[in-house]
Amino acid sequence: MSTSSEQPVPSSGETISKNALKRELKNKQREEERKRKEEEKAKKAAEMESASADDEDMDPTQYRKNRLKCLATEKTEGKNPYPHKFVVSLAINEYIDKYGGMGNGEHLEDVSVSLAGRIMQKRSSGAKLVFYDLHDDGSKVQVMADARSSDMDEAEFSKFHSNVKCGGIVGITGFPGKSKKGELSIFPKTFKLLSHCLLMMPKQKSAAAADNANLKKQVWTPGSPRNPETYILKD
Numbered sequence: 001m002s003t004s005s006e007q008p009v010p011s012s013g014e015t016i017s018k019n020a021l022k023r024e025l026k027n028k029q030r031e032e033e034r035k036r037k038e039e040e041k042a043k044k045a046a047e048m049e050s051a052s053a054d055d056e057d058m059d060p061t062q063y064r065k066n067r068l069k070c071l072a073t074e075k076t077e078g079k080n081p082y083p084h085k086f087v088v089s090l091a092i093n094e095y096i097d098k099y100g101g102m103g104n105g106e107h108l109e110d111v112s113v114s115l116a117g118r119i120m121q122k123r124s125s126g127a128k129l130v131f132y133d134l135h136d137d138g139s140k141v142q143v144m145a146d147a148r149s150s151d152m153d154e155a156e157f158s159k160f161h162s163n164v165k166c167g168g169i170v171g172i173t174g175f176p177g178k179s180k181k182g183e184l185s186i187f188p189k190t191f192k193l194l195s196h197c198l199l200m201m202p203k204q205k206s207a208a209a210a211d212n213a214n215l216k217k218q219v220w221t222p223g224s225p226r227n228p229e230t231y232i233l234k235d
Contacts, residue, residue, distance in 0.1 A: 063200040070163060071196060086171035086194055089114040092139040099176040100184055107177035107187065115141065115186055116171045116194065119164065120201070128154065130161045134172070134186075142185040143172060151190055160191070167197025 016024075058066065074081045090098065090113055102108070117136035124130050132143035147157040164170065174188040 058200070060200045064198050067165070067196060067198045071198075081193070081196060083171075083192060083194055086116055086192060087114060088116045088171070091115075092117055092134065092136045092141050095141060095176070095186070096139060096184060102176065102178045102184070104178055104182040105180045107175060109175045109177075109187075111175050112173060112189075113176055113186065114171065114173045116169065117141075119166050119168050119170060122164065122166055124161075127158045130164075132164070132170075134170070142179070142183050143188060144177075144179065144185045145188050145191060149174070149187055149189060164191075164193060165197060166201040167199065168193055169195040169197075 071081050092115055095113065095115060099108075115134065115136075117134040119132050120135045120140075121133040122130065123132075128147040130145040132145065134141050134143050145157075145161060147154050150157050152160060171192045171194050172186055172188045173190045174186045176184075177187055178184055
């Protein structure tokens, strides 16, 4: 006969104290909670990647309808999709001149800089790190948006950056630095969408493809053969 502080366990036929049973239940609950959080995290990352992939697969008409729908959602949530102004401390070419001499991997976290420009390329590395190419007046700088240095929590960060598309004009306040590979970047603390691009941007060509295209489009001069390198005899 078991005492009042013990309880039978049908699976093994043994008895277990109430305290041990409580510990076992708490461990089980913690494990279930951990699994649930991991599943939610994986789901958010998948949704972010899916949203990006879906945009690429859309035709231009569908893309524009989708962007208009996002704008309408922002307005119903009380957000202004076109902020009145954003104060810039440096132009991108000035930023490059001032901080281009930094060492690889160097960060100036105590310095605050505000830049604005158009997003021309976007690359994601999971749900917590997003890379952008920010262009303005013929100059370009990399944006390394990291959830750890953002003023948003992880869920807000993921949702916000899934809505940042190529062609959009943004304002960024953050600190200057270089990546480990030596690319000058800005690390945002605040990231503001100033103007949404409603049209699908043309896909960016690689430098090699662009150079090859330029070669083919060279102007032909009368009296000279077209693409003379194609007529050279080779052994």
